[in-house]
Amino acid sequence: MELSNVDTILENRGAEPFDIIEVLQDLQGLHGYLPEELLCRVSESFAVPLIEVFRLASFYRAFSLKPRGRHLVTVCLGTACHVRGAPRMLDEVVAQLDVEPGETTEDRAFTLETVNCLGACALGPIVVIDGEYHGDMSPGKLRALLGAVRDGDQAVVASV
Amino acid sequence: MARTVTITVDGATIQTAEGSSVLDAALEAGICIPNLCHMPSVSPIGACRVCIVEVVDDGRRKMTASCTLGARDGMVVEAHSETVLRARRHIVELIVAEAPNSRAVQDLAARVGVTRSRYPMRDKHCVLCGRCVRVCDEVWQSKSLGFVGRGGDRHVALPFDKRPDLCKRCNSCVEVCPMTITPCPGPMAVPGICGLCESQTSMVENIPDTCVMCELGRGFQCARWQLRGLLAPA
Structure with missing residues (x-):
């Protein structure tokens, strides 16, 4: 873990306990998840008990305590998406990636998550891949989309 | 010298220090308001809601947890009205469903007269009392x-x-965990409520709002029971 990065983040943010969330957001953005040693460091730096930092990290859906894959697939299961067939989208992703919601594929390529609403109900069913919203999804479109992302991922992995 | 305020609980006039909670004032005066998450000398959080009471203000009735309710001068509180008893039994039914394996919870059920729970037993061994x-x-x-x-x-x-x-x-x-109190030697009818303390139940039903230092208090770690050693003359 590059501790120098952590130091920079801690320096750039305030030192009051209410600044912890901003630091956690930065760390989440940098690493894709919140590793244990970083939370320990944050707790030392702010001089708050570790449970306080852990409590925050476990409370918000935006934070992950487990390593995430290189690509994040989020399926909206809100009411509007649900009636427009979101469960079928989820089944499709589960079948394609062979992971349950909240899990990461073995090759660390994909993490599957569900969300309760994205506030874009007119576009439902929605699947978000790496921050990009894909509305009016169908199992077929989703399969093609996942295939394209996987091909891109394998090209990048191969080139490294 | 702390200022005292006068409140009325179930028709009894009680004097208590300003800033103390209605639950503490009532327990101190010997009026039994069942409670679970309350502990003496630890801040109240109103987690279990067992100690709910009705506050009567100018004819309006509002239900709230008495442990987090600060006593104000002239406050009128009903701890054992029909509405409160019904709501309290309902709350205890929910608690029983969460953790039927606890002696404290079983005693609490006996205390408020709950003999069955309408909810599926989840058996989580924790009621989040904090x-x-x-x-x-x-x-x-x-x-x-x-x-x-x-x-x-x-x-x-x-x-x-x-x-x-x-x-x-x-x-x-x-x-302090309600789950760890030594279980009674009787058979625990799990899942469910054993109801073997029914003699106690009828006693507390006959004199519902008077603290008789019942043995049940040991089970649900009633604040007054915990202080019994200090209160009783040696």
Whole structure:
């Protein structure tokens, strides 16, 4: 873990306990998840008990305590998406990636998550891949989309 | 000298120190308001809602937890009205469904007259009363454990399930937990309510709002029972 990065983040943010969330957001953005040693460091730096930092990290859906894959697939299961067939989208992703919601594929390529609403109900069913919203999804479109992302991922992995 | 305020609980006029809670005032005066998450000398959080009462203000009735309700001069409180008793039984039914294996919870059910629960037994061995969390934080200044997660996933845990260095191994979190009170030797009808304490139940039903220092108090760790050693003449 590059501790120098952590130091920079801690320096750039305030030192009051209410600044912890901003630091956690930065760390989440940098690493894709919140590793244990970083939370320990944050707790030392702010001089708050570790449970306080852990409590925050476990409370918000935006934070992950487990390593995430290189690509994040989020399926909206809100009411509007649900009636427009979101469960079928989820089944499709589960079948394609062979992971349950909240899990990461073995090759660390994909993490599957569900969300309760994205506030874009007119576009439902929605699947978000790496921050990009894909509305009016169908199992077929989703399969093609996942295939394209996987091909891109394998090209990048191969080139490294 | 702290200012005193006068409140009325179930028709009885009680004087209590300003700033004390209605629950503390009532228990002090010997009026039994059943409670679970309340502990003497630890801040109240109103987690279990068992101690709900009705506050009558100018004809309006509002239900609220008495442990987090500060006593104000002239306050009129009903702790055993029909509405309160019904709501309290309902709350205890929910608590029983969460943790039927606890002697404290079984005694509490007997105390408020709950003999069955309409809810599926979830048997989670925790009612999220927060006694352990508060005793760790406030009595031992340790903050080793706390609430983690949210919604249905909210639970008490250690950070990363490891004992942090802050923990003083005092074991208080276990001692105050309603789940750890030594079970009664009788058979526990799990899942369900054993109802073997029905003699106690009829007693508390006949004299509902008077503290008789019942043995049930030991089960649900009633604040007054815990102070009994101090209150009773030697």
